[in-house]
Amino acid sequence: MTGGNEVTANSNEYPVAVDDRQFLVRCINDVERGRAASFLSKEPETVRWLKAEMVPATVFWDVGANVGLFSLYAAILQPTAQILAFEPAAHNYASLCDNIVINGFTNIVPFSVALGQGNLAFDELYLSKVEAGSSIHHVGAKSPWAESEPVFRQPCVKVSIDSMVLDHGFPTPTLLKIDVDGLELGILDGARTVLNQVKSVLVELDANDPSEISAATNLLEQAGFRLTETSRREKTINRKLPRNHIWMNAALHPLD
Template sequence: MTDETRPAGAAAPTPISIKQYEQLQPRAAIEHAGVRMVFSTPSEMALWRVRTIRTKEPCTLEWIEGFQADDVLLDCGANVGMYTIWAAATRGVRVFAFEPEAQNYALLNRNILLNNLSARVHAYCMGLSDTSGLSQLHMADLRLAGSCHSVGEALDYKLEPLRPLFVQGCVVSRLDDLIAQGATPVPTHIKIDVDGFEHKVIDGARQTLRNPAVKSLLIETNPALAEHRGMVEALRDLGFAYDEAQVSAAARKEGPFKGVAEHIFRR
């Protein structure tokens, strides 16, 4: 086999063994309040998530800073666990993390292991929605630590038709069903970031959200979507309020996600 991408006259790269390759295991570490966190970074996207954690969603870190050690965080759309690990490691909370994409779920568990958090963090390879059962995950990005996938329907983050690069089988559940079955406790805080389908997660959690034990939610919301505007009104009806100034500060000012912002809802 020849390497047709190597310039003429260039030396052939020194080969490495499979064992050497497996031992590479690239990682990146960050520190906050004297706590060191380590993340597996086998791709550029995974490394980018570590490098940008302080700047990508600063309001999310500020929200986590208010957690108490006996709180329970439910992280829906956990990806590789950046905020799951941050919350468990720096605030000492218990976390129930949900991520249906198989590659990201594997990295999520590796990050839990690297930070010795298996007693505090429980991760599940499934999505939350308004139905329970077997479903499909329509993947928009095949990179490790990628995002913008959709559960159940081939729609993008603007709820417009998506041509997926791959369709993976997955399991979904209503949060209300999981809590009724005793699979998860009623969370103190809920983070939802599922790229356009946040309203479905809320629809499957109406009973849970009536419980006064739920103190706050952080939801990535697109005000251009009627479904999301309806979701905001539904949360208001359930007794939650948000700060317009906080949302304005969090809103993306440019790019494809312009206008999208994290809404922090509190009782």
């Protein structure tokens, strides 16, 4: 499938339909099936944001791609856009690659890389689970979002967005989604140089942590961004309240 065409799912492939478009998600467990089934209802603001902001020239960086649902949706919205999907957890990365293959997409490039601060380095990814579709993993230590101890420490490489672009020649993102369960501030800090070229940022933050909200607000406002939407999620995770915050670059995306 190259975007917008009808597809026929095998028994372990779940079709996700959005408006007149459809993509497939390979589901090998209940976690992946749950993600596919709740795609439209869990984060409707992210679906709306992508639908509004994806244009043919977009370079979309999906940081914390998991099994790739938002990258897949972006690909059917704009088959000529560049989509970079970052997912360091090996079990999720494998499913991400599978989903790209079964849909026949050629404009999504997956990277098993953790983004953060500084130049390319080696670290450990603390995994909360090893089932495909799982989340709440953390680089360098147990996630503050995790309710139980990690089950595995997976070696990984990490690097900043600035280093990816300036040192390694990656295309600068024009649309940036960051959802990594606790490492968002470090990733934003590692993108200070290229942020002025980003049109819009969607970042998940803990609404129960005023210091995190303040730090993200200060960093993004200094880069010329203005907050335009905050999701209304009420379900907490280990006393954390994850809500998506959507920011627009006033210089590149004039506000009314």
